[in-house]
Amino acid sequence: MALFNSCSCSSPSRSPLLPFKQSPSNPILFTAPALRPLRRRSVPNRLPPRLTASLAVESPPESGNDRGGKSKELLLEVKDLSAVISESKQPILKGVNLAIYEGEVHVVMGKNGSGKSTFAKVLVGHPDYEVTGGSVVFRGENVLDMAPVERSLAGIFMSFQSPIEIPGVSNIDFLNMAYNARRKKLGQPELGPLEFYGYISTKLDLVNMKVDFLNRNVNEGFSGGEKKRNEIFQLAVLGAELAILDEIDSGLDVDALRDVAKAVNGLLTPQNSVLMITHYHRLLEFIKPTCVHIMEDGRIVETGKESIAKRIEKEGYKAMPAT
Numbered sequence: 655m656a657l658f659n660s661c662s663c664s665s666p667s668r669s670p671l672l673p674f675k676q677s678p679s680n681p682i683l684f685t686a687p688a689l690r691p692l693r694r695r696s697v698p699n700r701l702p703p704r705l706t707a708s709l710a711v712e713s714p715p716e717s718g719n720d721r722g723g724k725s726k727e728l729l730l731e732v733k734d735l736s737a738v739i740s741e742s743k744q745p746i747l748k749g750v751n752l753a754i755y756e757g758e759v760h761v762v763m764g765k766n767g768s769g770k771s772t773f774a775k776v777l778v779g780h781p782d783y784e785v786t787g788g789s790v791v792f793r794g795e796n797v798l799d800m801a802p803v804e805r806s807l808a809g810i811f812m813s814f815q816s817p818i819e820i821p822g823v824s825n826i827d828f829l830n831m832a833y834n835a836r837r838k839k840l841g842q843p844e845l846g847p848l849e850f851y852g853y854i855s856t857k858l859d860l861v862n863m864k865v866d867f868l869n870r871n872v873n874e875g876f877s878g879g880e881k882k883r884n885e886i887f888q889l890a891v892l893g894a895e896l897a898i899l900d901e902i903d904s905g906l907d908v909d910a911l912r913d914v915a916k917a918v919n920g921l922l923t924p925q926n927s928v929l930m931i932t933h934y935h936r937l938l939e940f941i942k943p944t945c946v947h948i949m950e951d952g953r954i955v956e957t958g959k960e961s962i963a964k965r966i967e968k969e970g971y972k973a974m975p976a977t
């Protein structure tokens with residue numbers, strides 16, 4: 655029987671290692687090739703005040719599913735997930751179990767090479783990996799049956815550890831395409847370039863990003879920290895029900911870390927959730943986790959509260975209880 659590493663646990667618990675089971679299966683970044691490129695345009699430094707005022711209140715896409723006040727719903731349920739590298743068939747994930755409810759922040763930590771990024775990439779359908787067993791259900795839908803772009807449109811966002819550059823596509827055009835694709839999926843009217851600019855200009859301050867970044871090609875020539883900031887900017891613009899953030903804190907200076915953490919906190923609502931991968935407790939000083947999971951050799955082997963991260967930082971993984 656699968657044991658789910660959900661955060662309903664009130665105290666740190668240890669999950670048994672699950673038997674390896676063999677059977678068959680950025681987002682937003684994956685949407686890029688599927689979308690028609692827009693004509694490159696130049697971004698004005700400032701919108702006329704009247705237009706800004708009328709558009710600044712535009713909110714990110716709504717799911718139309720306002721559950722305010724009602725009990726939390728299960729957002730993501732991962733059961734016995736196993737996956738291999740597509741090319742070599744080397745097993746990496748060996749039975750991952752995780753349950754995330756609305757409004758929760760889950761953190762995955764673990765030694766280098768334990769499978770954290772692979773887990774994140776498998777959730778968004780990265781082609782480098784083949785699912786060989788288990789299930790992933792997001793808001794009641796089987797994610798493993800969805801193409802990466804469908805997962806993105808369904809509300810799963812991933813910020814990659816090493817964000818890719820997209821030469822020839824400006825940040826604003828990229829975001830406009832992706833944002834309109836999601837609005838279309840939600841049955842909402844698409845925003846034209848001016849309206850869209852009015853909307854995203856309200857998001858720049860969230861991550862302390864300068865307006866000229868909108869005209870630059872996606873991540874091209876960005877410093878490591880700027881790329882991470884840009885990832886969170888994308889999240890702020892596109893909105894997501896589940897944001898998967900892979901080492902969003904790596905390469906950030908102290909101020910940038912605060913900015914990024916503040917932006918993530920500002921985006922959290924009772925209806926959406928975050929799955930963060932990190933190596934350091936310092937991120938958790940800014941973004942308070944609902945619970946922390948430790949991954950080891952492709953499985954989650956320990957689940958508990960923030961104190962786990964503190965212990966790991968102090969004592970390392972060698973201090974983990976024997977399995």
Ligand SMILES: Nc1ncnc2c1ncn2[C@@H]1O[C@H](COP(=O)(O)OP(=O)(O)OP(=O)(O)O)[C@@H](O)[C@H]1O
Nearest residue numbers: 739746764765766767768769770771772773782815
């Ligand atoms: N596309 C790939 N091709 C070959 N090996 C891969 C591939 N993806 C992952 N691996 C291997 O799978 C293992 C798990 O990698 P993964 O990136 O998931 O680890 P991680 O826990 O995120 O590590 P880190 O903390 O260093 O980022 C590693 O040994 C890695 O080399």
